[in-house]
Amino acid sequence: MCCRASGGAGWDGTATTVWEGSGGPGGRPHYFAAAAAALWPVFAAVDSAxxxxxxFMRxxxxxxxxxxxAEIGGVAQGFNNIMKSAQTGAWKNIAVKDAWRNVLVTTEVLxxxxxxxxxxxxxxxxYQV
Structure with missing residues (x-):
């Protein structure tokens, strides 16, 4: 038999259960068995997560x-490309698919x-909604 419960009286006179046989050498009481049983969902969640x-960390x-x-310099170049496109009217020659994608991204950011x-x-x- 792995474990056996034995009853006793607690400090306030109420009945308590002490688990014996699984607590350590000599079959000393294992007072944390109930806490371990109650926390198993937490351990399972940690194992699955x-x-x-x-x-995620990788x-x-x-x-x-x-x-x-080097990437910060690329941001400045991209901003200059947008300004040049706005000035020359190149934004008018964009595909409808790309235009919708730009509208959706802008809406998401807002x-x-x-x-x-x-x-x-x-x-x-x-707020005036």
């Missing part, structure tokens, strides 16, 4: 790094901005 967290180390000085504003303010009250 660990591979997903490792995958991608985060690559994708969430700050830009290098929505996240306004959601952040609402979260920062803590309420919808005071």
């Amino acid at each position: 660990t591979p997903k967290l490792n995958t 991608y985060a180390k690559v994708e969430l790094v700050p830009p290098t000085p 929505c996240w901005f306004f959601i952040g504003e609402c979260i920062g303010k803590g309420t919808f009250v005071g």
Whole structure:
């Protein structure tokens, strides 16, 4: 038999259960058996989340790094390309698929901005929606 429960009286006179046989050398009481049994869903959640967290960390180390000085120069070049396109009217010669993609990205950025504003303010009250 692995474990056996024996009853006793607690410090306040109520009945208690002490698990014997699994607590250590000599079959001393194992007082943490009930706590371990209650926490098994937490341990199971940690075990199932660990591979997903490792995958996230692998991608985060690559994708969430700050830009290098060489990439900052690319931002300035991209901004200059946008300004040149606006001045010469080259934006009129864009495919419909690309135009829709640009509209959706712009809408997403604006929505996240306004959601952040609402979260920062803590309420919808005071916004002209």
